Amino acid sequence: MAVLVGEHTRVLVQGITGYQGEFHTARMLEFGTRVVAGVTPGKGGTRVHGVPVFDTVEEAVEETGANASCIFVPARFAKDAALEAIAAGLDPVVVITEHIPVHDAIAIVDFARRRGVHVIGPNCPGITAPERCKIGIMPSHLFRRGPIGLLSRSGTLTYEIVAGLSRAGIGQSTAVGMGGDPIIGMSFVELLELFERDGETEAIVLVGEIGGAAEEEAARYIREHVRKPVVAYVAGRTAPPGKRMGHAGAVISGTEGTAQAKVEALQQVGVAVAELPTQVPELVARALGR
């Protein structure tokens, strides 16, 4: 089993007629994802790569039985699109869009929590369950199916680590890019819970970065609830305070959010923390007893 997605997942792409939406719909279809519908208000009745396009999410769900959403809508319309998806009960809702205002993200995440919907992102690469389903923009060829559950705040760093694992012959059950913004739907704790329960996942790789306290919260959760081995990498050991390092959420505020504090918190609960991303596969192999 994968977490959150699987063979049952029927994806609706919001913003399917845009440049990114169209391009990545093709990649998702190639991967084998069941992309069943697209939505772009005003463009209902057309098709993109054979996928029917509707004006509203409601109509798309009625006609196609879509049960998950992937959002490529530009930032200023993204809140509306995400709320529409959540209201229609799609789950998960994967928000790829970057530069969504943080107050909009708060509204999206809050509404999702009330409705019991899982939101991944915003500003994320999506979720991939090798051989079953990919929602988002991760490069497909890097993945192979296997026992590792991966959760990460970074996109390309995820690709780097997944590629390293695959090269070492270690596949993945599901990889989730949680997003680089300060306010995101699912964070480490919610995902650790899913991966701990997932039968296919034997070990967990957690990729963190500077900013906030999500890694520290993850460490507390791991101590109480996670029995599977966890390997981690935290980016930004050399980042200066007060500067946003590419991601809106990657910033050390005052004394909060340093890589050192995160590494220490994780090490204290028995997580093997890699100093370099290239060391992750070896630590994972050791955790798996290989």
Next chain:
Amino acid sequence: MRLHEYQAKELFAAYGIPVQRGVVVDRAEDLLTLDLRYPVVLKAQVLVGGRGKAGGVQLAATPEEAREKAARILGMEIRGERVRRLLVVEAARIDREYYLAFVVDRSSRRLTLVASAEGGVDIEEVARRTPERIVKLAVDPALGFHPFHGRWVARRLGLSGPLLGQFAEVTCDLYRLACERDAELAEINPLALCDGQWLAVDAKLVVDDNARPRQPDLPADEETTELERMAREYDLSYVELDGDIAIIGNGAGLVMSTLDMVAHFGGRPANFLDVGGGASTEAMRRALDIVLRKPGVRALFINIFGGITRCDDVARAIASAPPPVPTSIRLTGTNEEEGRRILEQAGIFAFTDPEEAARRAVALARGR
């Protein structure tokens, strides 16, 4: 983006939050002709913290004293930032100092009120030493923030009588400002009691960069360097650091880990440039231009993991304008073979392994 105190206070005033009468000046002579009641307080307008300790806030009893002190402060540099402007306000007689802020709280994923009866000091310090002196309230976004919330907080700060309701009004005004102006942080420290009146003696406002398009009347961003602004115009993320190895990569996390790798092998990054997830040849050209403008760069490290970014696009940019400093390149992922071929034709070598490439970059910066 952080606003200056005087800019934040203009907004506070527009939202009905009481602030002192004041004037912004950039020349010491202006102090002689101000229509203000003395004594006044001169406050250096800088975006870095710790200006008080650095002597950037001073009291003056007469126009002549104010002019002298202003001349001194206007020449100062506070933690690397030149003081170009002063906010001059009429001094207030402060009876008590409180702390009040709305902040985007990442853990609760809500806009959160933070208040304390221990104002005028570093709130992080208060939170560490005496967490029981901090009152927090995460605002339910569907409900909003109402006067009764403000009174709930006021009671926990030990307020009563007319002050309780007036405090609640200030909290509601600040909440409205934070929401309408897309604030990540709207802070009053101290929120002072002066003769039975609330007064925002200092103001800090950080506006969400992602909300810029819908906040068109924001002042110019003075927090970033010229190169950082230039990068933003090209939609690239750039951060200036103080080493000698220029760094380009694709994706924020990957670039951060690239800095870490360079430091791990004993090098010092000069900057951080993220060309983004789907970097084109043009974006890569601009990236090269920006990182190499930084003075003192001795080597360049390009770390590309092609996903949506295509290695051939990156290679074309590098080959068309070979960098004038020693360069270590790591190139792998989508269209890798084509990218490698383009570089080889230009006589440029690229690594596949990031560690090897990082070691090489460090050696190049040391002239080896």
